[in-house]
Amino acid sequence: MARPKEAILSQSLIRDQALAIIDEDGLGALTMRRLASRLGVQAASLYSHFANKDAVLDAVAERLAKRIDPAGFDAGWQHGLRTWANSYYSALHWHPNAAPMLLARAQASGGAEAVTDRVHQSLVEHGWPPRQAVMAATAVRFLVLGAATDAMDARRIDEVTDFAAADPLGEQLDTIEPPSFTMALDCLIRGLEAELGEAKSRGAQTRRRRSRSAAA
Amino acid sequence: MARPKEAILSQSLIRDQALAIIDEDGLGALTMRRLASRLGVQAASLYSHFANKDAVLDAVAERLAKRIDPAGFDAGWQHGLRTWANSYYSALHWHPNAAPMLLARAQASGGAEAVTDRVHQSLVEHGWPPRQAVMAATAVRFLVLGAATDAMDARRIDEVTDFAAADPLGEQLDTIEPPSFTMALDCLIRGLEAELGEAKSRGAQTRRRRSRSAAA
DNA sequence: ACCTGAACACCGTTCAAGT
DNA sequence: ACCTGAACACCGTTCAAGT
Numbered sequence: 001m002a003r004p005k006e007a008i009l010s011q012s013l014i015r016d017q018a019l020a021i022i023d024e025d026g027l028g029a030l031t032m033r034r035l036a037s038r039l040g041v042q043a044a045s046l047y048s049h050f051a052n053k054d055a056v057l058d059a060v061a062e063r064l065a066k067r068i069d070p071a072g073f074d075a076g077w078q079h080g081l082r083t084w085a086n087s088y089y090s091a092l093h094w095h096p097n098a099a100p101m102l103l104a105r106a107q108a109s110g111g112a113e114a115v116t117d118r119v120h121q122s123l124v125e126h127g128w129p130p131r132q133a134v135m136a137a138t139a140v141r142f143l144v145l146g147a148a149t150d151a152m153d154a155r156r157i158d159e160v161t162d163f164a165a166a167d168p169l170g171e172q173l174d175t176i177e178p179p180s181f182t183m184a185l186d187c188l189i190r191g192l193e194a195e196l197g198e199a200k201s202r203g204a205q206t207r208r209r210r211s212r213s214a215a216a
Numbered sequence: 217m218a219r220p221k222e223a224i225l226s227q228s229l230i231r232d233q234a235l236a237i238i239d240e241d242g243l244g245a246l247t248m249r250r251l252a253s254r255l256g257v258q259a260a261s262l263y264s265h266f267a268n269k270d271a272v273l274d275a276v277a278e279r280l281a282k283r284i285d286p287a288g289f290d291a292g293w294q295h296g297l298r299t300w301a302n303s304y305y306s307a308l309h310w311h312p313n314a315a316p317m318l319l320a321r322a323q324a325s326g327g328a329e330a331v332t333d334r335v336h337q338s339l340v341e342h343g344w345p346p347r348q349a350v351m352a353a354t355a356v357r358f359l360v361l362g363a364a365t366d367a368m369d370a371r372r373i374d375e376v377t378d379f380a381a382a383d384p385l386g387e388q389l390d391t392i393e394p395p396s397f398t399m400a401l402d403c404l405i406r407g408l409e410a411e412l413g414e415a416k417s418r419g420a421q422t423r424r425r426r427s428r429s430a431a432a
Numbered sequence: 433a434c435c436t437g438a439a440c441a442c443c444g445t446t447c448a449a450g451t
Numbered sequence: 452a453c454c455t456g457a458a459c460a461c462c463g464t465t466c467a468a469g470t
Contacts, residue, residue, distance in 0.1 A: 002470045003434045032463060044465080045435050053463065103319055106362075135396035139403070142362030143355055146322075180351035184404075187355070187411050191403030218451045219453045248444060260446080261454050269444065 009041060011049050015059040019095065022060070026097045030057075061105055064098060067091035070118045077126035078189055081136070084119055085144050085185050092148035099148040106141060132199050136192050143188060147181035225257060227265050231275040235311065238276070242313045246273075277321055280314060283307035286334045293342035294405055297352075300335055301360050301401050308364035315364040322357060348415050352408050359404060363397035 017038050021030045032053055036043040050056045068091060072083025092099050119140070123133035233254050237246045248269055252259040266272045284307060288299025308315050335356070339349035 002436060002468085004470090007434060009434080031461090033461090042436055043463080044437080047464070048434050100320060104316060106365075131396065132399065135400050136403075138362060138396075139359055139400040142358045146354060146358030146362075149322075180347065180354075183348065183411060184351050184355040187352075187407030188400075188404050189407070190410050191405070191407035194406055195399060195403045218449085218455060220451090223453060225453080247442090249442090258455055259444080260456080263445070264453050 009039060009045060009049055011059060013039065014046060014049055014056060015063060018056050019060050019063065019098065022097045022101070023095055027101055057101055057105075060098065061102055064091055064095060064102065070122065073122040073126065077123055077128070078193065080122055080126075081119070081140055081189060081192075082185065085140050086182075088141075088144045089148055089181055092144070096148060099145055103145045103149070106145060127200070128196060129199055132195065136195075139188060140185070143184055144181070147184065225255060225261060225265055227275060229255065230262060230265055230272060231279060234272050235276050235279065235314065238313045238317070239311055243317055273317055273321075276314065277318055280307055280311060280318065286338065289338040289342065293339055293344070294409065296338055296342075297335070297356055297405060297408075298401065301356050302398075304357075304360045305364055305397055308360070312364060315361055319361045319365070322361060343416065344412060345415055348411065352411075355404060356401070359400055360397070363400065 014035065018030055018035055021035060021038065030053075032046055033043045035056070036046055046056070050059070067087060068084060069087040070080070070084050073080030092102070117137055120130075120133050120137045123136055124130055128136060230251065234246055234251055237251060237254065246269075248262055249259045251272070252262055262272070266275070283303065284300060285303040286296070286300050289296030308318070333353055335353045336346075336349050339352055340346055344352060
């Protein structure tokens with residue numbers, strides 16, 4: 001064969017099959033050789049379209065991020081954060097095996113990516129001091145990623161917790177919706193509201209102190 | 217050589233050198249062959265002491281966890297959570313390259329480990345409903361692990377944020393201590409306090425509803 | 433420009449063999 | 452019981468060669 005008239009591979013094709021492998025058999029099952037064989041091609045062929053395996057994973061991460069909705073900030077940063085986190089969480093909910101990868105990337109490229117992030121920018125535009133905005137955005141991000149790895153998954157919790165003894169009549173069933181993730185998110189946002197208030201008053205204090213020392 | 221009179225390897229020796237490699241060159245640099253050569257031995261020899269590489273990583277994770285202080289719960293769950301998180305964070309602060317591994321483990325063995333966790337137990341003993349306790353413990357855990365990966369590291373944030381423009385006189389310098397991590401933790405705990413109150417009143421409500429329908 | 437086949441330098445792990 | 456040497460079945464990646 002060597003070179004067909006029309007290319008049988010493309011970045012999007014490779015990227016989608018990579019995600020499919022991750023979904024089906026986990027991140028550890030994603031191999032350049034396996035990815036290639038799934039596309040009916042040799043492993044080396046993939047390097048005509050991606051520089052290396054990491055670039056493939058970048059493409060997958062980017063595609064997953066496409067589903068994330070950063071537009072809710074028009075109705076306040078709380079709403080924006082909640083919308084963003086929920087869409088991020090539900091995007092990952094369909095691809096739980098991809099969460100570890102995003103976790104690894106949030107930590108690797110984290111610094112630069114996190115700061116130039118739209119969520120961070122939106123927080124700053126809503127009056128968050130830059131540093132605290134990074135903290136807030138990162139905290140929410142890790143909360144989402146942690147939740148998406150099923151660590152707080154209600155079903156698994158029920159398997160392990162002696163739930164029958166604590167709640168013999170199953171009255172807490174209504175606390176399944178909203179899921180644990182939403183509860184944790186609410187907790188964090190509630191705390192962030194208080195923090196923002198304090199950060200602002202700290203800023204005002206500093207400003208007063210500054211004009212006083214400038215007057216002296 | 218083949219077999220020396222006294223064994224030249226031991227689990228603790230291997231485990232400590234594994235951590236040293238991770239510290240020096242990152243998780244990706246930890247190889248059975250490299251670990252062995254550092255110990256002056258062949259790779260196959262390691263399998264006399266550990267079933268596989270994963271078992272070595274387990275040992276490293278366990279050693280890091282030894283430094284974590286879960287005893288602060290005697291002075292209230294807020295204090296306990298804070299003490300635990302801070303000790304966890306500072307333990308990881310000396311081994312930032314190990315954080316990704318713990319992140320991966322928190323997600324893999326997560327379900328079972330998280331629930332039987334001492335933190336979770338302590339929260340339940342302080343009146344948290346089991347399910348919410350899992351949520352709270354997991355949220356704090358991921359916050360710590362996220363922070364430990366340097367994603368919120370103040371120095372890196374300053375490199376990227378246009379901080380000079382926002383704060384030309386450097387007045388916010390005092391906000392470096394406490395670090396972003398502590399702020400995020402405070403936010404979360406504040407929110408958790410409110411959540412616990414609501415969870416308790418929800419429980420009381422349910423109990424009232426139950427006795428009413430039992431009377432009917 | 434795009435795919436192949438073969439190779440390179442690695443992995444984790446196994447196992448008979450030595451002491 | 453513990454370590455060696457060699458092997459097995461994998462990796463990611465490179466590269467000349469084909470069309």
